[in-house]
Amino acid sequence: MLTIYRRHSRKCAHRSKGGEWRKCNCPINLEGQLGTKYVRESLGIRSWEAAQAKVRDLEAQSLFPEEVETAPVTVEQAIAMFLRDAKARQISDVWYGKLRYTLETQLAQFATNHGLHYIPEIGLEHLREFRAGWKDSPISAVKRLERIRSFFRFCQASGWISTNPAGAVKAPKVTAPPTLPFDRQEFRSGRFRRSAEIHSS
């Protein structure tokens, strides 16, 4: 609770009337509990009404502090920060190039096309749709999805999103190990398909 009182000058004729006297022109002081601190200071105001209005403002401010506006991070900003971080981790140029293409070209374009401006706007359904648009082989798609996941993990760790929407996107089924050597001929002959069946079982 804040109170105001008149601090009469030595020459004031109303000095004897005390701090609550309203009709002289002496400075007004403020004293009391304001939020968590105790204050006692001059208001720099001589009008009783203006001082009362000032006190109401101060009390309202301490009860309802203005929320600091934090704008959500845009897709563009998040990608730029992620790539900067990747660069700082000194990953290989090839890997960096792939990250950059997946995010700066593909994800950013997808977001723009879907009117998604901020990172928190991108949900699981969007990412499923995004993945469905890839023309990759399953193996490349798995790697691409891993890049997307690492990006959203970065967003989550940065506090921009509370959950990672990419975490729940299922990886495409890879039916052959990436190192399996085969050519078109072998594929057509059915040797590859047989081995694929073994791996997918």
Ligand SMILES: [Zn+2]
């Ligand atoms: Zn006075």
